[in-house]
Amino acid sequence: MKTDLNRCKRCGQCMSVCPVYQTTFREADVARGKLALLESIEAGTIRWSGRLEEIVSRCLLCGACAQICASRVETTLMIQSGRQRLFEVKKGGKSRNALLRSMREGHLTAKVLLKGGALLQALVCKKIPETSGLHLRFPLSFFTERSTVPPIAWTPFLDAFRPRAVVNGEGPRIGFFVGCGANYLFPDMAWALVHILGYVGASLIVPEDQVCCGLPAYVSGDTKTARELAQKNIEVFESLELDAILTVCASCGSHLKALASLFADHPSSRDAAASIAQKHMDAMTFLVDHLGFDVHLKAVEPAGSPEGTSPLRVAYHDPCHLRIGQGITRAPRRLLEAVPGVQLVEAPHPGQCCGHGGDFNLSHFPLSMKILDRRMEDFEKVKPDTIVTGCTGCLLQFAEGISRRGLSGKIEVCHPLVLVEKAIAPCPIPTQRRKDLPVFQALHTDAGQ
Ligand code: SF4
Numbered sequence: 001m002k003t004d005l006n007r008c009k010r011c012g013q014c015m016s017v018c019p020v021y022q023t024t025f026r027e028a029d030v031a032r033g034k035l036a037l038l039e040s041i042e043a044g045t046i047r048w049s050g051r052l053e054e055i056v057s058r059c060l061l062c063g064a065c066a067q068i069c070a071s072r073v074e075t076t077l078m079i080q081s082g083r084q085r086l087f088e089v090k091k092g093g094k095s096r097n098a099l100l101r102s103m104r105e106g107h108l109t110a111k112v113l114l115k116g117g118a119l120l121q122a123l124v125c126k127k128i129p130e131t132s133g134l135h136l137r138f139p140l141s142f143f144t145e146r147s148t149v150p151p152i153a154w155t156p157f158l159d160a161f162r163p164r165a166v167v168n169g170e171g172p173r174i175g176f177f178v179g180c181g182a183n184y185l186f187p188d189m190a191w192a193l194v195h196i197l198g199y200v201g202a203s204l205i206v207p208e209d210q211v212c213c214g215l216p217a218y219v220s221g222d223t224k225t226a227r228e229l230a231q232k233n234i235e236v237f238e239s240l241e242l243d244a245i246l247t248v249c250a251s252c253g254s255h256l257k258a259l260a261s262l263f264a265d266h267p268s269s270r271d272a273a274a275s276i277a278q279k280h281m282d283a284m285t286f287l288v289d290h291l292g293f294d295v296h297l298k299a300v301e302p303a304g305s306p307e308g309t310s311p312l313r314v315a316y317h318d319p320c321h322l323r324i325g326q327g328i329t330r331a332p333r334r335l336l337e338a339v340p341g342v343q344l345v346e347a348p349h350p351g352q353c354c355g356h357g358g359d360f361n362l363s364h365f366p367l368s369m370k371i372l373d374r375r376m377e378d379f380e381k382v383k384p385d386t387i388v389t390g391c392t393g394c395l396l397q398f399a400e401g402i403s404r405r406g407l408s409g410k411i412e413v414c415h416p417l418v419l420v421e422k423a424i425a426p427c428p429i430p431t432q433r434r435k436d437l438p439v440f441q442a443l444h445t446d447a448g449q
C-alpha cells in the first residue's frame, strides 16, 4: 500500500472526475487529498480520528479517479484499504447487526416502522438473512431520511424460482448469480433474465444456496466477512461446471469480476476466485455479444403497443460498477435500441455518477442527494418516460430522485432487461432451443463492450 500511495504525483487530474469533489470542492474529498492523509497515517505522523473516518467514508468508490489517473494509482483500492484498516482499528466498526442493535437501544419509532414498511419488517424478522448485504445497506437512517423505500418481495426470487435448473443439451450452461437487490427488492429483473433465457432455450442453473456477493461488507471495510461470503459462493458455483455466470446487478458483477483480488494473500482460494471471475459476465453483454439477441429483438413485433402509439422514451444511466467496474457501455444501449417500441434518448453527461455508492448513500445522504440532483437535471432535459439502469443501487437512487422531484407516475425506472422481457412473449421455461436465433457465440472472447 505504501508504494502505491507514494505513486500519487498530486497532479490533481482526479479532481476533474470526482463526483464528490465536484459537489463540495473540498481537497479532502478528492482522491489526492485522501491519499495524502492515508500516507500520513502509514508514516505514523497522524492517527486515526473521527475526522479521518469521516473523510475516508466520503467516497463513492466509483473508480473514476483510478480510471483517469495517469500514474495508475489504484485509488479505490487505497481508499478501501484505509477503510479496512479503520475497521480493524475500531475492532469491527459498524456491525452487521446495526439495525438490531439500534432497536435494542430504543431508536426504533412507530414512524420508522411505518415508513420502512415491508423491507424493515423483513430485515427485523430475519426474513432477509444477516449475511445479506441489505442489512448493511439499509440501517435505520435509510428509512428516516428517504422519501421512498423499496418494497420487499415477500417471496424472494430465490424462493420463488423453481425448478432451480433448466438444462438443455445445446448451448452453454449458464449459472445465475442473483444478488440481494434482485432477490429481495427488484425480483422483476431476475425474472426478466429467466424469461429471456427461457425464450432462447439456454440451460440455466440457479443454485439456491448462493449468498450475498459481499460487496456491502467489503466497502464498509469488513474484508473478513466479504471473504467468508465469497468462499461460500465459490463453493456453490465451482462444482457446477458452468460456461458462464451471469449477473443482472452491476454492483454484484463488478465485485465478482474482481473476486481474485480479495484473496491476493490466500493462494489456495485465489485460483478458484479467479475462475469464478473469469466466467462472470453481465447478462446484457451475454445477450448482445455472445447471442446477438439485439439483432433478433429488432425483428420482434412489439408486445402490447398498438400501431400508432408513440415510442417509449427511454434514457439509459451507466452504473459506475458497469461502466468503470466492468468496462460496459455499449451492450445495454444496443439492447435498448433494439427493443421494439422504444426510443433510446441520451441524457447529457453520460457516465456521471448517480451518487448512490453503496453505504455512501446512507452515511452521507444529503451529499448523495446533491449528486443525484445533478444527474436528475440531466435526465429531465431529455424528458424520458423511463430511466433504465443495470444496478440495484442506481435503481434505488433514481426512484428517490423521481419521488423528490414530484415525478412519480410521470417517469418510471427499471432495469433494461425488464423492457426486453416485455417486448418478447413471456415464455416461462421452454425446453427447446429456438431455431430462429443465432447460435451461441464462443464465451470469454474479448468482444467489445
Ligand atoms: S491520484 Fe492520480 S490523478 Fe489524482 S492527484 Fe494522484 S496522481 Fe494525480
Ligand code: SF4
Binding pocket: 017, 018, 019, 020, 021, 029, 030, 031, 058, 059, 060, 061, 062, 063, 064, 065, 066, 075, 076
Ligand atoms: S472513487 Fe469516485 S468518489 Fe471516490 S475519490 Fe475517486 S472519483 Fe471521488
